Amino acid sequence: xxxxxxxxxxxxxxxxxxxxxxxxxxxxxxxxxxxxxxxxxxxxxxxxxxxxxxxxxxxxxxxxxxxxxxxxxxxxxxxxxxxxxxxxxxxxxxxxxxxxxxxxxxxxxxxxxxxxxxxxxxxxxxxxxxxxxxxxxxxxxxxxxxxxxxxxxxxxxxxxxxxxxxxxxxxxxxxxxxxxxxxxxxxxxxxxxxxxxxxxxxxxxxxxxxxxxxxxxxxxxxxxxxxxxxxxxxxxxxxxxxxxxxxxxxxxxxxxxxxxxxxxxxxxxxxxxxxxxxxxxxxxxxxxxxxxxxxxxxxxxxxxxxxxxxxxxxxxxxxxxxxxxxxxxxxxxxxxxxxxxxxxxxxx
Amino acid sequence: xxxxxxxxxxxxxxxxxxxxxxxxxxxxxxxxxxxxxxxxxxxxxxxxxxxxxxxxxxxxxxxxxxxxxxxxxxxxxxxxxxxxxxxxxxxxxxxxxxxxxxxxxxxxxxxxxxxxxxxxxxxxxxxxxxxxxxxxxxxxxxxxxxxxxxxxxxxxxxxxxxxxxxxxxxxxxxxxxxxxxxxxxxxxxxxxxxxxxxxxxxxxxxxxxxxxxxxxxxxxxxxxxxxxxxxxxxxxxxxxxxxxxxxxxxxxxxxxxxxxxxxxxx
Numbered sequence: 001x002x003x004x005x006x007x008x009x010x011x012x013x014x015x016x017x018x019x020x021x022x023x024x025x026x027x028x029x030x031x032x033x034x035x036x037x038x039x040x041x042x043x044x045x046x047x048x049x050x051x052x053x054x055x056x057x058x059x060x061x062x063x064x065x066x067x068x069x070x071x072x073x074x075x076x077x078x079x080x081x082x083x084x085x086x087x088x089x090x091x092x093x094x095x096x097x098x099x100x101x102x103x104x105x106x107x108x109x110x111x112x113x114x115x116x117x118x119x120x121x122x123x124x125x126x127x128x129x130x131x132x133x134x135x136x137x138x139x140x141x142x143x144x145x146x147x148x149x150x151x152x153x154x155x156x157x158x159x160x161x162x163x164x165x166x167x168x169x170x171x172x173x174x175x176x177x178x179x180x181x182x183x184x185x186x187x188x189x190x191x192x193x194x195x196x197x198x199x200x201x202x203x204x205x206x207x208x209x210x211x212x213x214x215x216x217x218x219x220x221x222x223x224x225x226x227x228x229x230x231x232x233x234x235x236x237x238x239x240x241x242x243x244x245x246x247x248x249x250x251x252x253x254x255x256x257x258x259x260x261x262x263x264x265x266x267x268x269x270x271x272x273x274x275x276x277x278x279x280x281x282x283x284x285x286x287x288x289x290x291x292x293x294x295x296x297x298x299x300x301x302x303x304x305x306x307x308x309x310x311x312x313x314x315x316x317x318x319x320x321x322x323x324x325x326x327x328x329x330x331x332x333x334x335x336x337x338x339x340x341x342x343x344x345x346x347x348x
Numbered sequence: 349x350x351x352x353x354x355x356x357x358x359x360x361x362x363x364x365x366x367x368x369x370x371x372x373x374x375x376x377x378x379x380x381x382x383x384x385x386x387x388x389x390x391x392x393x394x395x396x397x398x399x400x401x402x403x404x405x406x407x408x409x410x411x412x413x414x415x416x417x418x419x420x421x422x423x424x425x426x427x428x429x430x431x432x433x434x435x436x437x438x439x440x441x442x443x444x445x446x447x448x449x450x451x452x453x454x455x456x457x458x459x460x461x462x463x464x465x466x467x468x469x470x471x472x473x474x475x476x477x478x479x480x481x482x483x484x485x486x487x488x489x490x491x492x493x494x495x496x497x498x499x500x501x502x503x504x505x506x507x508x509x510x511x512x513x514x515x516x517x518x519x520x521x522x523x524x525x526x527x528x529x530x531x532x533x534x535x536x537x538x539x540x541x542x543x544x545x546x547x548x549x550x551x552x553x554x555x556x557x558x559x560x561x562x563x564x565x566x567x568x569x570x571x572x573x574x575x576x577x578x579x580x581x582x583x584x585x586x587x588x589x590x591x592x593x594x595x596x597x598x599x600x601x602x603x604x605x606x607x608x609x610x611x612x613x614x
Contacts, residue, residue: 049517069520076521082514086536095532096522147522 001025002046002151002183007055009045011038016045016207019055023151023185028177030198031187032218034226038207039187040079043153046185047074059150070099075144075182079156081136083128089139090115090124096147110146117179118142118172134165138172145180154186158193167348173197191230195219195238195269196348203227215269232307234271235316241265241347248289248342256314259289262347269348274307274319276344280337281328289342292316296334310338380594387591395588401573404589405596408569411485412553415493416500416546423501424542428534430501431508445502448495456494457562464490464563487563492553499548507541508534544608551601 002023009016016038023029033039044050046057048069057065064072084092090111097107115121118138128136137157144152157173158166174197177184187204188194194201195215203211203224210224219236222228239253241264248259251270260270283291294312306325308318316338320330330336356363395401430442448456464471464481471481481487511534519529535542557571565572570593578586 044517047517047521049520068525069517070523070525072521074521076518078514078518080514082512082518084515084519084533084537095519095524099523099528143518143522 001058001060002185003056003058004046005056005058007042007045007057008053009038009041009050010053011041011207014038014207015053016042019209021202021209021212023183025060025183026181028184028186028197028199030194030201031185031204032191032194032198032201032227033187033189033204035189037204039189039204040155042204043076043155043185043187046151047076047153048072049076073147073150075147075149075152077137077140077144077152077154077157079160081128081140081160083131083136083140083143085128087128088124089120089126089128089131092128092139092143093124093146095143100147114142114146117145117176132165133161134169137161137169141172141176145176145182149182151183151185154184156188157186159188159190170196191234191236192269192271192346192348195236232274232317234273235277236269236271237314238267238269240267249347251345251347253314256292256312258345259342260345260347261343264347271346271348272316272340272344274317276340277316277318278339279308279310279318279320279324279328279330280339283337284339286339287341288339290345291337291339293335293337296330296332296336299330299332308336310336312338380598383587384591384594387588391588392591396592400568401570401589401592404568404570404573405593407485407488407567408554408571408593409596409600411488411569412492412496412550412556415489415496415553416550418489419493419497419500419549420542420546423497424504427501427504427542428508428530428538431505431511432513445498447498449498453495453556453558454562457491457559460487460490460494460559460563481563483564483566485564485567488560488567488569491559491563492556495556495559496549496552499552500542500545503545503548504538504542507538507545510541511537540608544605547601547604547608550604551597554597554600 002021004019004021007016007019009019019042021029031039031042041050045052048064048067052065055065056063059072059074083089084095087095093111093115094107097110100107111124112121115124118141120135120138120142123131123135123139128139131139137160141157154173158169161169170193173184173186176182186197198215200212200214201218202209203218203226205224205226211218211222211227216238218227219231222231237251237253239251239258241249241251241260241262243250245259249262251258251260251262251268253270258270262268278288283293292312294310294316296308297311297315298309300307300309304322306320306322308320308325308330310316310318318338320328426445430438451459461482462468464474464487466472466475466480466482474481474486479486481490515533515537516529519533520526524532555571557575560569561572561575568576570589574586574590574593577589
């Protein structure tokens with residue numbers, strides 16, 4: 001378990017102020033915040049790499065606030081991986097192990113095991129400069145895992161990767177976390193990444209923690225403008241993809257079924273942009289696979305556009321132009337149909 | 349013909365610059381080459397046979413090498429410190445390091461004499477443990493060190509600055525102490541710059557004349573020997589020694605430079 005009490009860190013132009021976090025053993029904890037909110041420094045402070053002004057850091061019941069970073073047993077993965085360029089992948093993995101006083105054969109078997117776990121065994125002889133972004137990220141993860149860290153800190157581990165690689169590494173992270181049960185603190189500015197991976201999410205903005213909760217809590221009741229804006233921009237649901245019906249994958253949210261396009265299976269999340277949802281008074285036939293009946297429960301008038309909340313009873317936020325809104329003559333409490341394509345649903 | 353003119357017209361800037369650059373390249377190479385190729389191999393061989401010449405060249409090489417060794421021991425830590433810390437007066441310290449390059453070297457020699465001469469405190473202290481600087485090898489070494497150490501410090505500092513601090517930080521999280529992080533990460537990564545700086549420092553030490561002349565005319569290093577022969581016997585006597593010195597320097601310098609930059613990508 002890791003506990004951060006009243007942490008204050010001077011960042012030059014502003015401060016990380018009174019950060020209080022309590023992260024359970026084996027938890028996948030996300031710190032979500034915009035660029036420049038002090039996320040990297042917060043991680044460096046936890047690892048002992050950045051001097052703190054005041055506060056305490058406790059690791060498994062032991063105070064480590066003044067402990068040198070090399071004695072904390074905290075693994076760190078930087079956004080740009082920070083692999084040692086003068087060492088082969090194998091020597092990168094061995095770097096931390098060589099600091100321990102274990103017999104050599106032991107070290108090599110640990111490296112082989114971790115390399116196998118992350119699927120980088122074939123890269124062991126290569127130099128970092130010859131690796132792709134995804135490979136580098138896996139090697140950086142493997143290097144941090146080799147020392148069996150009590151906590152693994154990940155600084156934007158996916159943001160330097162292209163979308164396709166990102167999905168793969170994201171799966172990898174989930175899998176590693178499941179198998180090793182390592183406590184992970186992962187900072188990111190990406191909402192979908194946060195929802196997809198986090199057991200709990202802390203919202204960090206301008207050096208302060210604004211909210212802590214499960215992805216659902218954070219996005220259903222956003223207590224910050226930063227999250228609210230995102231929550232308005234996406235309809236996010238958690239559910240499950242188990243089966244395929246007539247060629248479409250089916251995303252189940254309780255009793256509700258949405259047709260979606262994805263190769264992924266299991267417990268997942270879906271998002272639909274408000275502007276991709278059509279609102280109509282009658283059900284109409286179209287190529288769109290998803291049509292739902294609901295009631296308008298709220299109208300948020302923004303001038304030239306309006307945001308309608310339609311309860312099906314699941315709440316969908318839909319974006320309409322003023323002209324469409326007036327032509328349809330919509331009012332709160334009215335029954336409408338909402339329609340969107342299977343391909344408009346993003347599964348992650 | 350027309351194509352060629354067009355080809356030239358499209359490349360006016362690089363061609364102009366190349367021609368101007370050629371002038372300076374010739375200015376460097378022609379005197380050296382002329383001196384080397386206009387000397388008689390027989391005379392060179394005879395000169396090389398002289399004990400005085402051989403011992404002067406040997407002394408020059410190893411005194412400069414020792415100066416470089418001391419420079420490594422004291423200069424690399426400073427270079428690392430400067431590369432990693434920001435503090436008030438850092439600019440001043442950096443300027444101070446460059447001062448030996450800009451002061452006249454005879455003046456530098458006199459300045460050193462005022463500290464390391466036996467009448468002065470530091471000179472006295474060293475004298476009491478049996479080390480004298482005036483007219484002695486240690487004097488040659490400190491004179492060479494004074495004028496050449498900036499090259500090593502600056503090059504090493506640039507090398508350390510290029511090492512991402514995060515590599516050291518990651519090393520720390522992997523269990524390395526600050527010392528281990530330095531020796532296992534920073535030093536190997538900056539090594540090429542440090543080596544290139546050492547080569548520059550050694551070469552600069554070998555070529556030093558003014559400061560050494562003030563502190564230690566004897567024992568005689570090669571540049572002083574060239575000067576003495578020129579003064580006492582004239583050009584014909586001085587030239588073979590000078591040619592040998594140039595050849596030794598060229599061979600060493602080109603060899604080490606190749607080594608230092610081997611494998612480095614453009």
